[in-house]
Amino acid sequence: MPKIMARSKYKLVFLGDESVGKTSIITRFMYDHFDCTYQATIGIDFLSKTMYLEDRVVRLQLWDTAGQERFRSLIPSYIRDSSVAVIVYDITNRASFLNTTKWVEDVRTERGNDVVIMLVGNKSDLSAQRQVTIEEGELKGKASGVMVIETSAKKGLNVKKLFRQVATNLPCMDDSKTEQQLTDLKLRSSTVSVEESSKVSESRCPC
Ligand SMILES: Nc1nc2c(ncn2[C@@H]2O[C@H](COP(=O)(O)OP(=O)(O)OP(=O)(O)O)[C@@H](O)[C@H]2O)c(=O)[nH]1
Numbered sequence: 562m563p564k565i566m567a568r569s570k571y572k573l574v575f576l577g578d579e580s581v582g583k584t585s586i587i588t589r590f591m592y593d594h595f596d597c598t599y600q601a602t603i604g605i606d607f608l609s610k611t612m613y614l615e616d617r618v619v620r621l622q623l624w625d626t627a628g629q630e631r632f633r634s635l636i637p638s639y640i641r642d643s644s645v646a647v648i649v650y651d652i653t654n655r656a657s658f659l660n661t662t663k664w665v666e667d668v669r670t671e672r673g674n675d676v677v678i679m680l681v682g683n684k685s686d687l688s689a690q691r692q693v694t695i696e697e698g699e700l701k702g703k704a705s706g707v708m709v710i711e712t713s714a715k716k717g718l719n720v721k722k723l724f725r726q727v728a729t730n731l732p733c734m735d736d737s738k739t740e741q742q743l744t745d746l747k748l749r750s751s752t753v754s755v756e757e758s759s760k761v762s763e764s765r766c767p768c
């Protein structure tokens with residue numbers, strides 16, 4: 562089990578080869594939107610999100626790294642600072658899956674066991690072009706001691722579940738804070754349900 566220090570905000574770093582869908586997963590989660598055109602991340606992008614779980618509130622800081630080689634030197638300092646590493650591969654690109662071994666090693670080198678690692682096989686909507694089976698992903702997860710999930714940023718499949726699983730694996734600050742957060746949560750609960758029910762889970766992208 563990872564030993565994570567309880568914090569008021571948790572940093573999540575998104576890692577993986579270029580074009581695997583890191584930015585698309587974050588965009589789906591933040592805005593429920595998907596863009597078919599590829600715009601490579603330059604350097605590092607930063608976003609904040611507050612998640613309202615059933616029993617507590619979790620504040621997340623998302624660091625979206627660039628997969629392109631020329632930005633690699635920037636990444637270790639973001640790994641060093643993060644409680645969570647989301648390592649993404651593309652299920653239609655075997656090399657991106659094989660390279661996750663190196664990403665996991667990089668995270669372990671910087672953080673040891675003090676980190677939650679989630680291995681994400683993205684683009685599950687492209688099953689006809691699949692180069693990595695679900696079983697291979699699960700085996701790698703077991704061998705590396707990390708959680709595994711397949712997602713489709715395009716269709717919105719498992720994206721919320723990915724963040725929920727990560728958030729529920731993070732420790733609460735302390736019990737008194739949790740009580741306060743529960744009160745806040747009750748006050749906000751009607752707004753949350755309206756927002757959630759108005760969201761469209763399927764992509765409307767024509768591509
Ligand atoms: N079919 C399909 N395409 C996807 C999916 N997720 C991302 N893409 C496409 O894959 C391409 C790359 O997506 P990005 O999210 O920019 O990839 P990235 O990992 O952020 O790439 P870098 O910023 O270069 O590291 C884009 O054309 C996306 O539209 C998915 O779930 N399904």
Ligand SMILES: [Mg+2]
Nearest residue numbers: 583584601602
């Ligand atoms: Mg990107």
